[in-house]
Amino acid sequence: MDKQPAATIDVEPVPASIYELIREDIISGKIGPNERLKIADLAKRYGTSTNPIREALQQLRGEDFVIMEPHRGARVRPIDENFVRDIIEIAALIEPALTRWFVGIATEADIAQLLEIQAEIEALNFSDPNRHGQLDTRFHEVIYDRHYNRHAADLWWRHREVLRAISRRFPTSLSRRAAVLREHHELIEAIRAQDADRAAAVIAAHVEGSGRHIIEHMRLARATGARKPLT
Amino acid sequence: MDKQPAATIDVEPVPASIYELIREDIISGKIGPNERLKIADLAKRYGTSTNPIREALQQLRGEDFVIMEPHRGARVRPIDENFVRDIIEIAALIEPALTRWFVGIATEADIAQLLEIQAEIEALNFSDPNRHGQLDTRFHEVIYDRHYNRHAADLWWRHREVLRAISRRFPTSLSRRAAVLREHHELIEAIRAQDADRAAAVIAAHVEGSGRHIIEHMRLARATGARKPLT
DNA sequence: AACCCAAAAATAATGTATGATCCAAACATT
DNA sequence: AATGTTTGGATCATACATTATTTTTGGGTT
Structure with a gap:
């Protein structure tokens, strides 16, 4: 049922973690430098609840892809x-x-x-x-x-x-x-x-x-x- | 980095973030290398709900203080x-x-x-x-x-x-x-x-x-x- | 009895949902 | 300009659902 012969094979078999998705969107530029990362928006965008989003953002913060200020949320670290x-x-x-x-x-x-x-x-x-x-x-x-x-x-x-x-x-x-x-x-x-x-x-x-x-x-x-x- | 000069008296008036508390407990050895970090336990320990704990752990993971395996939780990175x-x-x-x-x-x-x-x-x-x-x-x-x-x-x-x-x-x-x-x-x-x-x-x-x-x-x-x- | 294994139960992580606070920024009023 | 008000969001607390892992248990086998 879910097995496609698919000549070229799709490259996205696993839905990947939210963390990876956001990360990918950041480094691929889909989320532009300095852009605000609103939890609610992201949750809608990736079709999850807010919790995984928050966790992904924290991890990204730890890796320095994202900057967070208390009560002011996260934004993409500008890659300049x-x-x-x-x-x-x-x-x-x-x-x-x-x-x-x-x-x-x-x-x-x-x-x-x-x-x-x-x-x-x-x-x-x-x-x-x-x-x-x-x-x-x-x-x-x-x-x-x-x-x-x-x-x-x-x-x-x-x-x-x-x-x-x-x-x-x-x-x-x-x-x-x-x-x-x-x-x-x-x-x-x-x-x-x-x-x-x-x-x-x-x-x-x-x-x-x-x-x-x-x-x-x-x-x-x-x-x-x-x-x-x-x- | 964000540490005040504070002559000799550096007190800790602010309860600091959960993240900092856990981090401090890890590097001060209170939580021992390789030790399991159970969300519920930590929540009780620091008197918060599980939510902030989860986030703190993710951040620590991003900074490599903590190792996480899917569905098996977090443990303190062994510092050997x-x-x-x-x-x-x-x-x-x-x-x-x-x-x-x-x-x-x-x-x-x-x-x-x-x-x-x-x-x-x-x-x-x-x-x-x-x-x-x-x-x-x-x-x-x-x-x-x-x-x-x-x-x-x-x-x-x-x-x-x-x-x-x-x-x-x-x-x-x-x-x-x-x-x-x-x-x-x-x-x-x-x-x-x-x-x-x-x-x-x-x-x-x-x-x-x-x-x-x-x-x-x-x-x-x-x-x-x-x-x-x-x- | 000692050992192995698989089903069942307990444990925890992970995800969802919702409401309550709190804060910063924008706006409105004096 | 100084102060009060509104509002968007972040943050936190619960509660519960789901899923994976670990532990326990109850045979069966040697």
């Missing part, structure tokens, strides 16, 4: 250029450290996996931004996922998700594309050569480049599109 | 040696970066303030651990609080609170005491000399030393005291 700069800076500190460690434990198989993903990325050649994002995430995931410092890896992941969401809104410039491919290759090379310093340097540059790219686009969008810091 | 190691490693990456920046903007007045706090710390000479913790926090706060990267500074703050809570449980060894004083002085010196590299190196060593100290004590406590990973 500064915010991006901040998390990029942190990423630029953490990722090289994680990468360094990976260099010490990487096996032939790991490198093969990286090459494989990289090959897919190149085959795709940025034609499907969504898919590209997935692959790119997976590429770095291979490197970070086995690290013993789960805290650091989680931090990376959380930042990554925010950035991915933002990036989705604009295309990747040609020069950035080239840089991404080049840096991935260099990274693989450095890992293969067991050169932790170089690997760390490459990933640091990679992160910074990505940050610059995003911020430039945001700035551009801000200058071009209509403005509404709002409320 | 690995956890400490993880956050120390992150701190060891972030703090030097924050410090570096401070070197570039520090004024005479800033240095004077650091010296003043440091003098108080030395006068106190670890006789009151609680007060010492306060002063030590304030010392580093001076350095980080004005940094533009609020995200990084908040991260530091959160980590700091966890560490402070753990440290409260055991005394500071003599060698560690000496190291703390020495490193603070070196740090001030480096800042005064506008030597960012040295300042960063000092703070990195400071963080790592603190981590080692804590972990050693934890290990000792684990080996000595009774065991109970539990439930």
